[in-house]
Amino acid sequence: MTELSPAALRGAVDLSSLRNRPAAPAPGAPAAPAAGTPFADLVIDATDETFGQVLELSRTVPVVVDLWAEWCGPCKQLSPIIEKVTRELGGRVLLAKVDVDANPQLAQSFRAQSIPMVVALIAGQPVPMFNGAVPEEQVRAVFAQLLQLAAQNGVTGSLAVDGAPVGEEAAAPEEPALPPLHAEAFAAIEAGDYAAAIVAYEKALAENPRDEDAIAGLGQVRLLDRVQSLDLQTARAAAAAAPLDIAAQFDVADLDLAGGHVDDAFGRLLDLFAQLPSDERTPVRERLVELFGLIGAGDPRVISARNRLTSLLF
Secondary structure (H helix, E strand, C coil): CCCCCHHHHCCCCCCHHHHCCCCCCCCCCCCCCCCCCCECCCEEECCCCCHHHHHHHCCCCCEEEEEECCCCHHHHHHHHHHHHHHHHCCCCCEEEEEECCCCHHHHHHCCCCCCCEEEEEECCEEEEEEECCCCHHHHHHHHHHHHHHHHHCCCCCCCCECCCCCCCCCCCCCCCCCCHHHHHHHHHHHCCCHHHHHHHHHHHHHHCCCCHHHHHHHHHHHHHHHHCCCCHHHHHHHHHHCCCCHHHHHHHHHHHHHCCCHHHHHHHHHHHHHHCCHHHCHHHHHHHHHHHHHHCCCCHHHHHHHHHHHHHHC
8 A cells, every 4th residue: 555545445435325314322332422522432333323423523533443343353353453553642543443243334335345344534535444454563554644644634633532632732642662663663654754664674673583563564664665656557457468577466466465455465476476487486475475474374364375375385
């Protein structure tokens, strides 16, 4: 993903039917406070009936929508991370959790074909964030992009938390200190300087090769760096014209993964691996292993793709 963009979901998500609904809570579910009312928590439950109010709040702060279900294992990995990062931002972001089983209209409106699916709202416009579980370092990087995009669109407010002031000056709680090189990388990501972030993560790994956060962060920022200058239509045309061109196939796989189309990215590279002569396969195998690390070893899509890769190797 080059940068978060509302255009990425244009035409795919239709929230118009939810905008003018009365904000009556479902039985047992409290309604979200208005923007000027103190919030007891920045993580709320949203329903088909209350989502119009959530849309209105997205004109004050970016709202992150977490579509989940009780039976979803990856949701239980991702949701606590998103909740943690949201609360650390102290009112600059609101998290609205949507149980897709209990709220079928919202699931349909967001076209949630798989979960976890995480979408942001900026001034009522949907912005894609995550499909599937991702590591904390990646969540933090994407939240930083979300705040940048919100500021570019004039959404720079803060919500009151337990009586704290509402507005841009509302103070966020102090965040736990990151290791120096991680902090350097995160600052570079916020500034859009992915090359500097890569250098910082590489230094962290030189000091501690088992630093899992640095490994995950490096993979994510390398992906961001690779796709920032790519155009999806141009990349797809080039890949279609040259099915065995490794660089062309890498570009589309990166774009697919950044857009949440994990199976498409893995399938493209595995098909390429299967067709290449044995002496040309190494870069494809290495890229697959790197992308596996981004998604997580326990993800079913990674397990399936890794099994296919093993069968192709032997």
